[in-house]
Amino acid sequence: MLLPLPEITVYNHQEAILMSDELLELFEAAAVVALPRVLEAARVPRSVLASLNELEVSLVDDATIADVHMRFMDIPGATDVITFDHGEILISVETARAQAEEFANGYEREVMLYIIHGLLHLAGHEDATTEGQGQMNALQSSILDQVWTSEL
Secondary structure, eight states: OOOOOOEEEEEEOOSSSOOOHHHHHHHHHHHHHHHHHHHHTOSSTTOHHHHOSEEEEEEEOHHHHHHHHHHHHOOOSOOSEEEETTTEEEEEHHHHHHHHHHTTOOHHHHHHHHHHHHHHHHTTOOOSSHHHHHHHHHHHHHHHHHHOOOOO
16 A cells, blocks of 8 residues: 655745746646655665655745755755655755856756655655765756756
8 A cells, every 4th residue: 555645845034046846836836746766765764764754945135045954964065955754855046056057957957856855855765974965966867857857
C-alpha cells in the first residue's frame, strides 16, 4: 500500500529577488513530481520524508538564512539550504542566484536543485562526507533533469 505524499507549499519570505506566483506554483509542481523519485532513493525505508503530511519550502534572503544557520547549527554565515526534520526547507535565493551565475546554471533551476537537495536530506541522505556528497550530487542532478526540463 502506497502512503499518501506530503503536500508541498513554497512560500516567498524575501524581497531581494522578485518571484511571481506562477514561479512558486512551478516549484511546487516540480517538487510534487520529484517526491516519488526522492522516496524511491531514500537511504532508510521509513525516512522522515515518508512520515510527513506536509512540507514547507521557505525562500528567504541571505540575512535570514545566516541567522537560522547560527541559531540552530552554530555556524556563522549564509548557506544555500537548511532542512528541518519537521518538514521545513529554507532556501537562500541570494545564494541560489550567486551559485547559478558561478556554475552557469539558470537561477530557477538552481532553486529547484536546492528543493530536491532538501527533500533528499529528509529522505535520510547526508552530505557531510565526500562519499555522501557525491551520492547526493548524483541523485539530485538526476532527479532535477527529470523534473525541471525547461528554463523560464
